[in-house]
Amino acid sequence: MKTLRFIGMAIIAVIMSVNFTACSDDDEDETATNPLIGTWQEVDSPNYVIWTFKADGTGTEQEYYQGNWEDPYSFTYTYDSKTSILVINYGEHAGEDEIDSYDVTIDGSTMKTIDRDYGYETTWKKK
Secondary structure (H helix, E strand, C coil), X not given: CHHHHHXXXXXXXXXXXXXXXXXXXXXXXXHHHCCCCEEXXXXXXXXXEEEEECCCCEEEEEEEECCEECXXXXXXXXXXXXXXXXXEEEEEECCEEEEEEEEEEEECCEEEEEECCCCCEEEEEEC
């Protein structure tokens, strides 16, 4: 009887360990699926912008202009890794949502964005 109980407990222990092991890989690393997460600084300009992207789809933009920091803007964003399109929504301004859309190319710590409306190309470095 003790042997049967021991075998039963061993089987339950094995089942429980397999169950916990199977669940451990469910959480993906956000930066693997969203390479934007982090802080990016515009390069090649004495006046520059810094974008900070958070994993929850929010971020901030702050501009360094003529030696002074401007007030930061909060935004929400979406990034489609299949199409490499970034959409930033700064919220309502003058009665309309202010939304910018970019084609994005990331190579290591360098990002290039092309404004989908005006064609402006900007190079960024991850900080």
